[in-house]
Amino acid sequence: MSFQIRQNEEKRTIELNGHVGFDSLPDQLVSKSVAQGFSFNILCVGETGVGKSTLMNTLFNTTFENEEASHYGNKVHLHPQTYELQESNVNLKLTIVHTVGFGDQINREESFKPILEYIDTQFEKYLEEELKIKRSLFSCHDTRIHACLYFIAPSGHSLKSLDLVTMKKLDSKVNIIPVIAKADTVNRSELDKLKIKIMSELVSNGVQIYQFPTEDEAVAEINSSMNTHLPFAVVGSVENVKVGNKLVKARLYPWGSVQVENENHCDFVKLREMLVRVNMEDLREQTHARHYELYRRCKLEEMGFKDTDPDSKSFSLQETYEAKRKEFLTDLQRKEEEMRQMFVNKVKEAEAELKEKEKELHERFEQLKRMHQEEKKTLEEKRRNLEEEMNAFNRRKVAAETLMGQATTFKELIFLVRAQDCISPFGLYSAHENVGWTWNLTL
Missing domain, CATH: 1.20.5 (Single alpha-helices involved in coiled-coils or other helix-helix interfaces)
Known part of the structure; x- marks a missing residue:
C-alpha cells in the first residue's frame, strides 16, 4: 500500500494533553555526541617556513610534538599526525596534515597533485566503509579534511601563480580558509591593500573559498562581519611575554612586541573564533554534505548508479x-x-x-x-x-x-741328385757342375 502526501497540504500542530518526553531529544543527542567524541581534520598548505606549525600550536594553546620531516625531496609529501585533546567533558580527535616540501621544487606545476590524491584517498576510505554491508560509520575514524588553512606568504603584492592554481584545484574538494602568514612583517596599510588584492584575484579566477554561513540567525551577524575580513592576517607564537601585569602570547622585537590575541595587531582571534568556536560543526557538515557528496556521486556514476534515466525520469535503486x-x-x-x-x-x-x-x-x-x-x-x-x-x-x-x-716336388728331386753326386767314381764336383752332369748323365 502506497500513499503520497500532497506538498501543498498544511501541516497541523497538535497539542498534547500531557508531558510525553521527546523534548529530551536534544539532551540525548548531546549526551551521545559527547560520549562518542568528535573528530576534526585540518590541512595546512603553504610554503616552507611560513609558520604553519607555530600557528597550530597557538590555535589550540598547546605544543604538538611534530616528527622531523625532510624538505629536500623532489616532490610534496603529506604528513598527517593525530592528537587526542580534551576540554572540559569534550574529547576531540584532532588530525593536522602538513604539506612537507610544498613550493620547494624548481618545477611546481604538479605540486598540488599529492594534496588532491590525499584528499581523494580519505573520501575513498569513507565511501568504502559506507558501502559495506556491516557498516560502523560512528565508530570509525573519519579522516576526511574538514578545513584547509591556506597560508599565503606576505612577500609580494599579490598571489603567486602556484597559490592560484592550487586553490582552484582544491576548492571543490575542501573548505578553503586563506590566511596571510607572518602578518607582523607587513605594515597595516600594505596589509589592507594585500587583502583587497588577494580577494580580487580569487574572485576573478573563480576560486571558491569557504564563506562563514549566515543562515543561522544566532551567528549570522558575526559570520557576515567576519566574511569581510578574509583573508585573515595572522601571527603565531607560543612564548608568554609580560605586558603590563599580564602574561600574553606575543613576539618580541627590538622596536616592541606583537601580541597574538590583540585584534589591533593581527586577526588571530578572528580566525580562532570562526574556525573553532563558531563554525567547526558547520565545517564538518559542509565537508560531508557538499564535498564528500560530490565525490560520492561521481564515483557512483562511474559505477553506473544514477538517480535518473536518460529521459530524466527518476527510478529506484532496485531498478538501477x-x-x-x-x-x-x-x-x-x-x-x-x-x-x-x-x-x-x-x-x-x-x-x-x-x-x-x-x-x-x-x-x-x-x-x-x-x-x-x-x-x-x-x-x-x-x-x-x-x-x-x-x-x-x-x-x-x-x-x-x-x-x-x-715346386716342392722339384726341390726334392734336386736333393736326391745332390746326394748321388757324393758317390760318383769321377770324384767330387761342384754343385752346379754336378747338377749339369747329373742331368747330362740322366739324359
Whole structure:
C-alpha cells in the first residue's frame, strides 16, 4: 500500500494533553555526541617556513610534538599526525596534515597533485566503509579534511601563480580558509591593500573559498562581519611575554612586541573564533554534505548508479540494480562468446600448425627413406663386388698353392741328385757342375 502526501497540504500542530518526553531529544543527542567524541581534520598548505606549525600550536594553546620531516625531496609529501585533546567533558580527535616540501621544487606545476590524491584517498576510505554491508560509520575514524588553512606568504603584492592554481584545484574538494602568514612583517596599510588584492584575484579566477554561513540567525551577524575580513592576517607564537601585569602570547622585537590575541595587531582571534568556536560543526557538515557528496556521486556514476534515466525520469535503486545486472550479464555473455570464438580460432590455428608440421615430417621421412634405399643399393653393389673379388682371390690362391706343390716336388728331386753326386767314381764336383752332369748323365 502506497500513499503520497500532497506538498501543498498544511501541516497541523497538535497539542498534547500531557508531558510525553521527546523534548529530551536534544539532551540525548548531546549526551551521545559527547560520549562518542568528535573528530576534526585540518590541512595546512603553504610554503616552507611560513609558520604553519607555530600557528597550530597557538590555535589550540598547546605544543604538538611534530616528527622531523625532510624538505629536500623532489616532490610534496603529506604528513598527517593525530592528537587526542580534551576540554572540559569534550574529547576531540584532532588530525593536522602538513604539506612537507610544498613550493620547494624548481618545477611546481604538479605540486598540488599529492594534496588532491590525499584528499581523494580519505573520501575513498569513507565511501568504502559506507558501502559495506556491516557498516560502523560512528565508530570509525573519519579522516576526511574538514578545513584547509591556506597560508599565503606576505612577500609580494599579490598571489603567486602556484597559490592560484592550487586553490582552484582544491576548492571543490575542501573548505578553503586563506590566511596571510607572518602578518607582523607587513605594515597595516600594505596589509589592507594585500587583502583587497588577494580577494580580487580569487574572485576573478573563480576560486571558491569557504564563506562563514549566515543562515543561522544566532551567528549570522558575526559570520557576515567576519566574511569581510578574509583573508585573515595572522601571527603565531607560543612564548608568554609580560605586558603590563599580564602574561600574553606575543613576539618580541627590538622596536616592541606583537601580541597574538590583540585584534589591533593581527586577526588571530578572528580566525580562532570562526574556525573553532563558531563554525567547526558547520565545517564538518559542509565537508560531508557538499564535498564528500560530490565525490560520492561521481564515483557512483562511474559505477553506473544514477538517480535518473536518460529521459530524466527518476527510478529506484532496485531498478538501477536490475538494469546494471542486465547490462553486466549482457556484457558477460558477449565476453564469453568472444572467449569461445577466440578459443576456436586458437584450436584451428593449432590444428593447422600441427598439420603443417605433420606434412613436413612426412616429407622428411620420405626423403630419409629414399636416402636409405639408395645407400642400401650402394652397399649391396659393393658387397657383390667384394664377393667377386674374394672369389677371384680364392682362385688365384688355389693356383698358387698348386704351383707351390709342384715346386716342392722339384726341390726334392734336386736333393736326391745332390746326394748321388757324393758317390760318383769321377770324384767330387761342384754343385752346379754336378747338377749339369747329373742331368747330362740322366739324359
